[in-house]
Amino acid sequence: MKAIHFHAFGGPEVLKVVSLAAPHPGPGQVRIVVRAAGVNTSDWKKRQGLMDQGLPQTLEYEAAGIVDELGDGVTDVAPGERVVGFCTDGAAQAELAVLTYYRPIPPTLSFEVAASLPAAIETAAHALDQLGVTRDACLLINGATGNIGAAAVQLALTRGARVIGIASAARRGDLRSLGAEPIAYGEGMPDSVRALAPEGVDFVLDVAGNGILPELIALTKETRPERVITVADFDGAMRHGVRFSRGDDGRALYVLARIGELATSGKFRLPAVRTVPFAEVAQAHRVGEAGTATGKRVLTMSTCPARDQAGESK
DSSP, X not given: OEEEEESSOSSGGGOEEEEOOXXXXXXXXXXXXXXXXXXXXXXXXXXXXXXXXXXSEEOOSEEEEEEEEEOTTOOSOOTTOEEEEEOTTSOOSBSEEEESEEEEOOTTSOHHHHHTSHHHXXXXXXXXXXXXXXXXXXXXXXXXXXXXXXXXXXXXXXXXXXXXXXXXXXXXXXXXXXXXXXXXXXXXXXXXXXXXXXXXXXXXXXXXXXXXXXXXXXXXXXXXXXXXXXXXXXXHHHHHTOEEOOTBXXXXXXXXXXXXXXXXXXXXXXXXXXXXXXXXXXHHHHHXXXXXXXXXXXXXXXXXXXXXXXXXXX
């Protein structure tokens, strides 16, 4: 089968489409013919050698496709069904992928939209769980208009929380339309937050990772770092006593089962998806790293021979 691979750390040019042995599912897992796979910030961090140090590496954890092989004990789906989920071995950007956690794709969602959701909504839900965000809590989100930030805004609102969101001035309207109270980045940000929450906010979620954790801590009630979680600033978390949320400290996989409900309830706006052909993965990295594009990048597998003929690539 074909898969995205790299044998050296570096720029997008190190990414190659190579032939690898087809994977097979273990107990409780399913294999899918991949139709779409998400592209996330962790991809270029891995490619640059900022995360896993081993080589060679494959990429990505979220994918959507058609079930073509079942592991032992799997009875909740059948071959031919559409599912979305997590590929825990980080090899979702391939013709075939093994999913450890999966759920059926609602009929109203395309493969591309389904593949854009798992990482963002699971990361957001896990952080909200760690913070203990519940009804009537006041939550401040730094970086509230990205994929994770927007998911966190909406999931927090469904819990009955009040949400104040920090974003660029140009994105204030977007935040307001999601239901958050918008605040712009910049020198006046702390005063603007205090004007909305004079006693301080209950919790802070840092998605932006822009080095302002001390300011965010100071905006919490009683100025307590344990009220702050970051998903983007590992070094800052260590320096300032803030929790860093990561996948190996638990997961909020229950949220996968809510994808259908969220998509059809009208309470959750689906992300804008920008599709990129599988073979053009390097361009997806260039655009994502530049940080100037909006929407979620998703690789599509329409050019892959395994798309509808999985048996030929086994």
